[in-house]
Amino acid sequence: MGSSETSWTLKDHPKLPKGKTIGVVVLDGWGEANPDQYNCIHIAQTPAMDSLKNGAPNTWRLVKAHGKAVGLPTDDDMGNSEVGHNALGAGRIFAQGAQLVDLALASGKIFEGEGFKYIKESFENGTLHLIGLLSDGGVHSRLDQVQLLLKGVGERGAKRIRVHILTDGRDVLDGSSVGFVETLENDLAQLREKGVDAKIASGGGRMHVTMDRYENDWNVVKRGWDAQVLGEAPHKFKSAIEAVKVLRAEPKANDQYLPPFVIVGEDGKPVGPIVDGDAVVTFNFRADRMVMIAKALQYENFDKFDRVRFPKIRYAGMLEYDGELKLPSHYLVSPPEIDRTSGEYLVHNGIRTFACSETVKFGHVTFFWNGNRSGYFNPQMEEYVEIPSDSGITFNVQPKMKALQIAEKARDAILSKKFDQVRVNLPNGDMVGHTGDIEATIVACKAADDAVKMILDAIEQVGGIYVVTADHGNAEDMVKRDKSGKPLLDKSGNIQILTSHTLQPVPIAIGGPGLSAGVRFRKDLPTGGLANVAATVMNLHGFEAPSDYEPSLIEVVDN
């Protein structure tokens, strides 16, 4: 159903009233796991979330937040914010970027599309540059896809290839960068044997170089630009393996924050700056952390930092990263078409919406929630508030982040009675969980719980309803485990800290004075996931969900 033929009017729910203020709280990175010392949510004081759990099974339950339930290729794929918020907002399961790229590579269609034809024009006389996250995390990119892409471009005439790597350590174990670089070097050596001049040209840690999001800190993108395009960085090495090993040996160094480096040849000159006539592919499929570099590579007029040189290149994204902005204008694989999201329906049905988070998660409750769409559906009906995040720090230094400020904004929005839905994302469990700092993550979880309490109190005051859930796990498990669940030790006998998301389910709780008597979670949807939440929220607003939405989690029983 395209939007032109869409009937936006939702049917009235047969039993549930309209007009209740609904607080929708998404705790980022807040899964449910066994209570042990590596479960920061369990260790932290979280009275608000604990009390919600007492409502099980009628008003508290778990939902799936990983794998196929959120459109990822397999059930071994951990959840992430993009797919989690997409599912929460869109109410249906869409094959997500990771899977669409897999399919396009398997069928070879990726090499037949408009995007590939466009970059191919540069293969004869220019260099093909690949820029992206080098790991098998599967959140933003996957190494096996990069390998297939490299093989494919080699077979299709690319003569000179330069890869600009971003080391991970966030979706995968810290220290794993070395192995990924070795694998890539191996592939590049094979290409060289076939006569393709293929090398790594630059690199840096994902959180320090290139992969900022929501314009939190343009310096991050600039550091990448300087290395990738200008061939300038504070560190110069003859090989990427040496670079990563040496930079990791610095005190406190880790994969996420490695400084930028360039690879130089025997003559001391960078082996792969981006110049006129080259082609560039950013190979991440996920949008949020690619939008800023895409703007720098694509926009003629650009004032976020001094690019010094703006080479005339043919640029394509692995996917289109922003459908509204049409960014980038060329891409190898079409993104999922996430249409008719709950946000769009609700605005058409008179629901006035307020959404808020701090910068690092602001796009999650707006852009991702709305199916990777920027801006408002109807500015008269919606207000989105972004609280500036701290920048230039790792969040274990400020684990409370802006949770209190987000909660205050939500509280004020609820008490103002100007909105029917007040939606927030509380980032702490996730952003601090990614640092691997257990003490700080415990503080973070408490801060998120305090914020939940403030929002629940405001809902209480206005006689509203709350829906509290999460987008995927993180803080509930901070250690890598074997199949039996036992913590894994590294060579020196230390536990292996897990900085990534998890495969755990997440809680969802409903309640508040506005919740009609007799509303409870159904028992016949034991495998329900995040995509079932949108219909649930629509019901609580007094509407039936569209028939092709995943079913609502609630039922109304006569008391």
Ligand SMILES: O=C(O)[C@@H](CO)OP(=O)(O)O
């Ligand atoms: O920080 C990010 O980009 C991802 C992890 O790679 O986390 P989230 O999906 O929670 O945004």
Ligand SMILES: [Mn+2]
């Ligand atoms: Mn998240």
Ligand SMILES: [Mn+2]
């Ligand atoms: Mn995360």
